[in-house]
Every structure is written in structure tokens, then in C-alpha cells.
Amino acid sequence: MNLATLALFLPACFALNMAPGPNNLLSVRNATAYGFRTACLAGGGRLLAFALMIALAAAGLAVVLQASELLFHGIKILGAGYLLYLAYQLWTADTRGEAQGRSTTLGLGALARQEFLIAIGNPKAILIFTAFLPQFVDPGQPVPGQFLMLGLLFLALEWIAISAYAWMGLHMRRWFAQPRGRRLFNRGCALLLSAAASVLLLARRS
Template structure:
């Protein structure tokens, strides 16, 4: 990758990483409920899902999603259903119980699994990798190393986005210190997750 391509890729990629979405909203919510460190560590689940998607896109397997309508819509429906489930959990969450469970290791694993499933439940993400990353690949050079480098850079920038959104959530936790405030914030996040699920249900393959 030459310097010109690199300088074009970084800002475009980081804008994609920082775009509001279900996973970034989850980082804010987790930081508000469980703390900054827990939210950042839970983001590893998202990185694993995206790494798998990048590998699929690199191998050309994402074409299956473009040609198989039932597979695309099946993944989409499952992903939206999981977002609605998370929204319901947030809506019914007990802020006092969250404070007691903040440092539980099992809770961290569950949060990482949530991040993974939210990312994996969006088939549009694989198609984004299929459409976005190849734009910065020089076909005159070996493709696999370039794709690997671009994928690695994407994951590094995604980690920065996780940290940024978690930091935002950390400050929001100070604003919603009382249980009533936490409950209100949780329900706002539940509404936004439900909206994201609705948008996902309306997504098309094109």
C-alpha cells in the first residue's frame, strides 16, 4: 500500500468505525452500567466477529450473502431479534443489581458474547467489508497481504472507537449516578437498540 492510498484509507475507515451503530451504542451502555475497563474488554467480542467477517470477505465467501437471499434475510432476522432481546433486557434492568454485578468475571464474558453476537448478526457488515476494503487494494500487487494489512488497520481503528465510545459512556455514568437516572438512560438505550433492530430489518442486500 502506497502512502497516498494509506492517507485516503485511514480517515475513511475511521469515519466508518466511529459511525453510530448497535455495537458502539452497546459500548456506551456497558461503560455506563459496568465501567470503562469492562466495556473495552467486552469489545474484544466485536473485534473477533469483525476479524471473521474480514476473513470471509478476503476469501470471497461474502458473495454467498449476495447470491443467497434466504441466508441474508435469515441472518438479518436473527440479528434484529437479538437486538430486540438486548433492548428488552435494558428496559427491565435493575440499576442497583447492575452495581453489585459490575466486577463479576462471568458478566464480562457475557458482555463480550453480546458484542460478538450483535456484530455477527448484521449481514450488512460483511458486505461493507466486501465493498469497502477492496477499493484500497492494488490488483497489480499480491492481494492477500494487502487485505490482511487493511483488515488489521480496521481492527485497530475499531478498538480506538470502542475506547472512545466507552469513555463517552463513562462520563454519562456520572450524569446518571442515581438509580432513577440509570434507569432512564437504560431505557433510552433500549429505544435506540430497538430502532437499530428496525433499521436492520429494513436492510436490503444491494
């Protein structure tokens, strides 16, 4: 995997990691209720779920990429379409909803299990690993090693996202409590995802 591919992958991937979703919002809530350290440790449950998804996707991906170039391009278009759909959802999201109420006190294990279950049951995460990551894999080289590297980078960036949302949960409670603050954040992520989709559609493989 060359530096040009990584230069394209890292910002596009980080935009996905940072996009507001059930797990990231859970990190905000956990940090508000239990503190920064607990929220970050609980995020390990999410990383475990994503690691399992990456392993399953990688197992079948080599066959898919090497069997059909047309199918590969179809996956690429599907992935870009998903990014644009997610961007649209963020841009038009209703930010006037009431803030979440108090949650019952839970231990670290229960919080991590909650993160795991939310992540493993999220079809959007499955689509990311089957339609987004493959776009950065060169079918002419061994696929498992490339996918492993991309998967590890994804998990590292996801950990940064967990920490960032936990930090925001501690220090930006009032800002996120306002509809305007949530709207600006959502639309910023929508712009990043739209740009990532455009770049991926225009990117050419060697």
C-alpha cells in the same frame, strides 16, 4: 500499499468505526453499567467477529478483483452508496427516544458474547468488508497481504472506537441523554461518511 492510499483509507475507515451503531451503543451502555475497562474488554467479542468476516471476505476477494474490472467498479459504487445511505440514516435519525433501561448484571464473558453476536449478525458489517475495504486494494499486487493490512488497521481503529464510546459512556452521560446532543453527534458522523463516499467515488486507481 502506498502512503496516498493509507491517507485516504484511514479517515474514511475511522468515520465508519465511529458511526453510531448497535455495537458502539452497546459499549456506551456497558461502560455506564460496568465501567470503562469491562466495556473495552467486552469489545474483544466484536473484534473477533469482524476478524472472521475479514478472513472470509479476503478469501473470495482475490478472485473477484482479478476476474472482472467492471465488477470491481460495481463494488466500489455499491460501497459509496452504502456510505451515503448510512449518512442519510444518521442525519434523519429520531433522537427523541427514551434512554435504555437498566440491564441485568452480566459477566465479562457474557458481555463479550453479546458483542460478538450483535457484530456477526449485522449485515452492514459484511457489506463494509465486501464493498468498502476492496476499494483500497490494488489488483495488480498480491491481494491477501493488502487485505490483511487493511483488516488489521480496521480492527485497530475499531478498538479505538470501542474505547472512545466507552469513555463517552462514562463522561458524557448527560450530554447523550439529551436529544440535541445525540442529534449533533449523529449529524457529525453523517457529514464524515458523506465526505468519505464522495472521495471514494472520485478516487482513481493506478
